[in-house]
Each structure stands twice: as structure tokens, then as C-alpha cells.
Amino acid sequence: MKGIRQLADHLSISTGTVSRALNGKADVNAETRKRVLEAAEKLGYVPNQAGRSLRQGVTGTVGLILSQDASIGAGSENFFPRVIDGLQQALSRHGLDLVLLLRPRGEKQDEFLRRMVARRIVDALIITSTRVYDPRFPFLTKSGMPFVALGRSETSRPENRWADLDFEGIAERAVTRLFERGHRQIALAGPRPDANLGALFLKGYRRGLDSCGLTFDPDLVFQSDGQEAGGYEIGSRILESKHRPSAIVLNAEMMSIGLYRRLGEAGLTPGKDLAIIAERESPVGRFLSPRLTCFRIDAAALGCSLGEMLLSTLPAFAEQYADVPRQQIWPFDLVEGESDPPLQA
Incomplete structure (x- = not known):
């Protein structure tokens, strides 16, 4: 294994130039950087990371x-x-x-x-x-x-x-899409209120309701864990609601798995009995039936x-x-x- 001095001697250039090339500094031209990197690989150069960290005060x-x-x-x-x-x-x-x-x-x-x-x-x-x-x-x-x-x-x-991520835009667009498809009781599922993504999602949801002329109903906002268990819990709460929503926007797509299961246990069909849009695409959404409508990032x-x-x-x-x-x-x-x-x- 070669050190930086041996590498510099082999290339007939200064150790400073070799060091800057190895560290991607902008003041080394592309041809020199290529020569240094190729020689380092060929000669088996291994940097003394511990020593370099002590000298420069960096860890890389x-x-x-x-x-x-x-x-x-x-x-x-x-x-x-x-x-x-x-x-x-x-x-x-x-x-x-x-x-x-x-x-x-x-x-x-x-x-x-x-x-x-x-x-x-x-x-x-x-x-x-x-x-x-x-x-x-x-x-x-x-x-x-x-x-x-x-x-x-x-x-x-x-x-x-x-x-x-554009959490506000996702929520607003989801509400508008559901409104255009005839839904007027649109629920929201999101995380705890101190999480900024939850606050942004709620803001976009309310903005979407306003643009559609719908009144905000706090009883249609459900907060839970963003995993499968959270979706199952929200499904139970929806089934217990006096005024059951016809649609829901999920802040986390993994919620859909638990929600689908809970609706199925109650003899209800996702999509038909409760329209569902999830925030973000994941592999599981493609294999749910019906296939999940969501957003791709x-x-x-x-x-x-x-x-x-x-x-x-x-x-x-x-x-x-x-x-x-x-x-x-x-x-x-x-x-x-x-x-x-x-x-x-």
C-alpha cells in the first residue's frame, strides 16, 4: 500500500496537488484529478484518515x-x-x-x-x-x-x-380531486400536531376545503401513528362516527394497509364505501385492491x-x-x- 508521498513521487507532482485531487478540490483540473485517482487505485493508495483528521480537524x-x-x-x-x-x-x-x-x-x-x-x-x-x-x-x-x-x-x-415535500400542495390537491368526484364529507388522517409535516398537511387540507366551499369539521380530522396499526385504528374510529365521511386523505401511505383491513372486517369495500387517497407512493399500494391513488416523489x-x-x-x-x-x-x-x-x- 502506498502513502500520499509515494503517490506524488510516482506522478512527479507535489503532495499538495495529490491531496487536493483526492479530496475533490475545485482548483485541480480534471486531467490531473483523473491521473491521481487512476494511480491511487493502481498503487493501492490508502489515506491515513486518523492522521488527516487530527491535522485538518475533519473526519470526512x-x-x-x-x-x-x-x-x-x-x-x-x-x-x-x-x-x-x-x-x-x-x-x-x-x-x-x-x-x-x-x-x-x-x-x-x-x-x-x-x-x-x-x-x-x-x-x-x-x-x-x-x-x-x-x-x-x-x-x-x-x-x-x-x-x-x-x-x-x-x-x-x-x-x-x-x-x-409539498405537504400543503398534496393535501389541497387531494381534497379538490375528491370534491370534483362528488365527495362532501372528506376526512383527514395525520400525525401528532407538533410535527411540522402534520401542520402543513392540515393547512393544505383546510385550504382545499375553503377553495371548494366546504366547512372545516374538526371531527373529520384523525391523528394517529403513520403505520399500519394507525390506519386500522382510524378505520375503527370512522366506523364509530355518527357522520361517517365518504372519503379520506391519508398523510402516510402505510396507513392504507390497516385501513383496508378494518373496512374489510366490517364488510365494507375500500373505494366503494370510503374513497381513499394517500400522500406518497410505496410498493404496497400497487398490490392493494383497489389499487391506491397516491402521489409520487x-x-x-x-x-x-x-x-x-x-x-x-x-x-x-x-x-x-x-x-x-x-x-x-x-x-x-x-x-x-x-x-x-x-x-x-
């Missing part, structure tokens, strides 16, 4: 904070794996590694974050599961730790970088964009990614299913 890693709770994927079985794939695509261009920092069950978000920042085991952080009022934004800003957020917050500042592209936002916060890459937006609301596409047919008279 980025931490993605996730929770071990059931809500880790915001109700989606494949959302975060695709986001992670996109993140790795962006970070690997510059030799940066992505590590998962799993918050233990029961430990508060803020306490876990403070512990990770104090240990300085990564160069930058990606936070998730944002809240309406989220003290992690001002804390990270004050600490000097570079970060981006997957999600918005009322406490984020203009200089903070975040990417989020390019989660890998979202992850790549989030990674580029993060790179723009790091001094070594700030100039290269200067044109990357600081904040972005990610678009969606409707996936036509069979779970929300026109209301039968």
Missing part, C-alpha cells in the same frame, strides 16, 4: 440523524432508503462518507443532537423529523456545525438550508439535492455549489389508482 463523514421509533420513515417503508441513495450519490463525488446516527427510543431529539455535536464525530449533520417549533435550528446555527434539514420549521432562519433526487445543499455549507465546496438553492419545496406527481372513484348517488 456526514451524519444523518434518524430515529429508531416506528415513525422513522414518516409512514413510508421505502422513502428514507431512496433519500439515502441520493445523498450518497452527491457526497461520494467528493470522497465524503454518509453515516447513520440512530437516536435511541425514548431519548429526546434535542438531547441526542447536543450529544452528537459535542462529540464532533462528523463534519456536518442532516436532521429529520422537524417540528413546528424546533430548537435544533438555532442550536446548530449557534454551534457552528454545518447542517441541512429534511423538513421545514417555524424556527428556521433564511440562512438555514432545508428541503421538504422522486426521493433519490430529493436526497441528491439535499446532499448538494450540505456541500454548499462546507468551505471546501462552497464555491462549487454556490448556486444551489438554500431552501426547496419538492414537487410531486399524481399516481392514478382505483381507490377514489366518483361518489355513487
Whole structure:
């Protein structure tokens, strides 16, 4: 195995040039970078990461904070794996590694974050599961730790970088679609109110009702866990309702599995007896009967964009990614299913 000095001697260039090429610095031309990378692979170059970290004060890693709770994927079985794939695509261009920092069950978000920042085991952080009022934004800003957020917050500042899904637009469009199909009693299923995605979803739902001339009824808003069990629970509550809705918009697509089962146990048919639209596409929706109507998000592209936002916060890459937006609301596409047919008279 060769070190950086042996690699530089082999190529007859300075160790500084080799170092900058290996670290993806913008001041090294493409031809030189290619020569260095090819020679490093051929000669079996292995960097002394521990020594480099001590000299430069960097680890070459980025931490993605996730929770071990059931809500880790915001109700989606494949959302975060695709986001992670996109993140790795962006970070690997510059030799940066992505590590998962799993918050233990029961430990508060803020306490876990403070512990990770104090240990300085990564160069930058990606936070998730944002809240309406989220003290992690001002804390990270004050600490000097570079970060981006997957999600918005009322406490984020203009200089903070975040990417989020268009929860408001999804909810509003779902309500409008159901209204146009004859539904007037449209329910909403969402997470706890302190989660910012839940607040945004509720805001879009109410905006959709207003645009259709419908009155908001708090009894038609159901809060529960975004997994299968939550959908089953909501199904039971709907069956017990005095004024049963004819349609429902689900904030988490995994809820549909439990909801379908509960309706079936009661002798009701999803789609026919209760029109259903879910927030986000997942593999299970294609195999439900009737096939679930939902919205498609390019989660890998979202992850790549989030990674580029993060790179723009790091001094070594700030100039290269200067044109990357600081904040972005990610678009969606409707996936036509069979779970929300026109209301039968």
C-alpha cells in the first residue's frame, strides 16, 4: 500500500496537488484529478484518515440523524432508503462518507443532537423529523456545525438550508380531486400536531376545503401513528362516527394497509364505501385492491439535492455549489389508482 508521498513521487507532482485531487478540490483540473485517482487505485493508495483528521480537524463523514421509533420513515417503508441513495450519490463525488446516527427510543431529539455535536464525530449533520417549533435550528446555527434539514420549521432562519415535500400542495390537491368526484364529507388522517409535516398537511387540507366551499369539521380530522396499526385504528374510529365521511386523505401511505383491513372486517369495500387517497407512493399500494391513488416523489433526487445543499455549507465546496438553492419545496406527481372513484348517488 502506498502513502500520499509515494503517490506524488510516482506522478512527479507535489503532495499538495495529490491531496487536493483526492479530496475533490475545485482548483485541480480534471486531467490531473483523473491521473491521481487512476494511480491511487493502481498503487493501492490508502489515506491515513486518523492522521488527516487530527491535522485538518475533519473526519470526512456526514451524519444523518434518524430515529429508531416506528415513525422513522414518516409512514413510508421505502422513502428514507431512496433519500439515502441520493445523498450518497452527491457526497461520494467528493470522497465524503454518509453515516447513520440512530437516536435511541425514548431519548429526546434535542438531547441526542447536543450529544452528537459535542462529540464532533462528523463534519456536518442532516436532521429529520422537524417540528413546528424546533430548537435544533438555532442550536446548530449557534454551534457552528454545518447542517441541512429534511423538513421545514417555524424556527428556521433564511440562512438555514432545508428541503421538504409539498405537504400543503398534496393535501389541497387531494381534497379538490375528491370534491370534483362528488365527495362532501372528506376526512383527514395525520400525525401528532407538533410535527411540522402534520401542520402543513392540515393547512393544505383546510385550504382545499375553503377553495371548494366546504366547512372545516374538526371531527373529520384523525391523528394517529403513520403505520399500519394507525390506519386500522382510524378505520375503527370512522366506523364509530355518527357522520361517517365518504372519503379520506391519508398523510402516510402505510396507513392504507390497516385501513383496508378494518373496512374489510366490517364488510365494507375500500373505494366503494370510503374513497381513499394517500400522500406518497410505496410498493404496497400497487398490490392493494383497489389499487391506491397516491402521489409520487422522486426521493433519490430529493436526497441528491439535499446532499448538494450540505456541500454548499462546507468551505471546501462552497464555491462549487454556490448556486444551489438554500431552501426547496419538492414537487410531486399524481399516481392514478382505483381507490377514489366518483361518489355513487
